[in-house]
Amino acid sequence: MTKPRLFSGMQPSADSLQIGNYIGALMQWRGMQDDYDAFFTVVDLHAITVPQDPARLREKTRRTAAQYIAAGVEPSRSTLYVQSQVPAHAELAWILSTITGFGEASRMTQFKDKSQRYGSDQTSVGLFTYPVLMAADILLFQAEAVPVGDDQKQHVELTRNLAERFNSRFGETFTVPKPVIQGETARIYDLQEPTAKMSKSADSQAGVLYLLDDINVTAKKVMRAVTDSEGVVRYDRAEKPGVSNLLTIYAALSGREISSIEDEYAGRGYGDFKKGLRDVIVAEFEPVRARALELLEDTAELDRVLSANADRASEAAEETLSAVYERVGLLRRG
Incomplete structure (x- = not known):
């Protein structure tokens, strides 16, 4: 067929x-x-x-x-x-x-x-x-x-x-x-301006995660991502755009439901949540980055x-x- x-x-x-x-x-x-x-x-x-x-x-x-x-x-x-x-x-x-x-x-x-x-x-x-x-x-x-x-x-x-x-x-x-x-x-948003779509043309690159960036640079950007003062990991696009954006990324890369991630980090601070997200992103990006650079050597x-x-x-x-x-x-x- x-x-x-x-x-x-x-x-x-x-x-x-x-x-x-x-x-x-x-x-x-x-x-x-x-x-x-x-x-x-x-x-x-x-x-x-x-x-x-x-x-x-x-x-x-x-x-x-x-x-x-x-x-x-x-x-x-x-x-x-x-x-x-x-x-x-x-x-x-x-x-x-x-x-x-x-x-x-x-x-x-x-x-x-x-x-x-x-x-x-x-x-x-x-x-x-x-x-x-x-x-x-x-x-x-x-x-x-x-x-x-x-x-x-x-x-x-x-x-x-x-x-x-x-x-x-x-x-x-x-x-x-x-x-x-x-x-x-x-729909992924800027880590520093979570109401704006992530873009290479952003005024600041601090909120943009690039596939070929050094992994340490990527990890630092994640840990510095804008959240809010509530301290609760929950999805609310209107009231909590920063946390919601991070949850969207986490769910997309891990294949998990957002509700499952919310449950995992219930009662825990944004620091733990960002560390978990950082680890997910690094695990996804590291082999892609290595393979791309290998291809570009030849x-x-x-x-x-x-x-x-x-x-x-x-x-x-x-x-x-x-x-x-x-x-x-x-x-x-x-």
């Missing part, structure tokens, strides 16, 4: 992924590999919608791919590749852009937020068409499932609209994908693995692209 297709990816926008990426994406991807014909990519074409240093971009791309593998996304079980190594992404994005309305692209909230923040002169056309490239990423592989966070749901809806529009105009070509929205355990081998996977991805992508060119009326080389 043929497995349904799945597609997802992350930008190589930092030297290290953070715990929100790990819990919200990598842990879920790892568990989906057996049930889906999975395509996972490092979306470096998306990364250049803002200014990038070329050498640093290549380094961050390798580092991101190494962390995918170290976290359990296995190139032998999934198709793990670098986006720019499959030119069909950009080719399909151009075709989809010709059936995308200027108004509907303008309504994408991420573009509106960033253009307001940076101003129109500092906002690239690439950033404006980012959601169209994302649509091409998904439709290229006829993906049925797209694991995303809430902030990307609008982009998947655009993808669905474009697939249906193309199918209506040119005949059945694309699978209309469905978003797999990640649950509450995927970049030639890492590049070989990614290239072989890009060949697999290109083969699948070419099937879709050939059908699209035929239906649109483009004359392909023989």
Whole structure:
């Protein structure tokens, strides 16, 4: 029986992924590999919608791919590749852009937020068409499932609209994908600002846990995490955002129910609770960090693995692209 297709990816926008990426994406991807014909990519074409240093971009791309593998996304079980190594992404994005309305692209909230923040002169056309490239990423592989966070749901809806529009105009070509929205355990907040989503772009890095940080640095950040004055380990997102965030992390990494963790630390202080969480995080991160650094010691081998996977991805992508060119009326080389 043929497995349904799945597609997802992350930008190589930092030297290290953070715990929100790990819990919200990598842990879920790892568990989906057996049930889906999975395509996972490092979306470096998306990364250049803002200014990038070329050498640093290549380094961050390798580092991101190494962390995918170290976290359990296995190139032998999934198709793990670098986006720019499959030119069909950009080719399909151009075709989809010709059936995308200027108004509907303008309504994408991420573009509106960033253009307001940076101003129109500092906002690239690439950033404006980012959601169209994302649509091409998904439709290229006829993906049925797209694991995303809430902030990307609008982009998947655009993808669905474009697939249906193309199918209506040119005949059945694309699978209309469905978003797999990640649950509450995927929503990780800053350890120092627990009402703000954890992000590499935070003003302070004191509340961000990175996979490739030295384990001692990670342990100190956990022990210094913001809590409250009540001294009771219980989940209450509104009244106790700091403790609730730590409980969410604890539950996600340990596979336990939050209520079980609350019971374990009933009558005990935040110090004990943080030590327990620290031990859980270190146990999870330490082997991932070691494996990623090992992979990065032999970049030639890492590049070989990614290239072989890009060949697999290109083969699948070419099937879709050939059908699209035929239906649109483009004359392909023989």
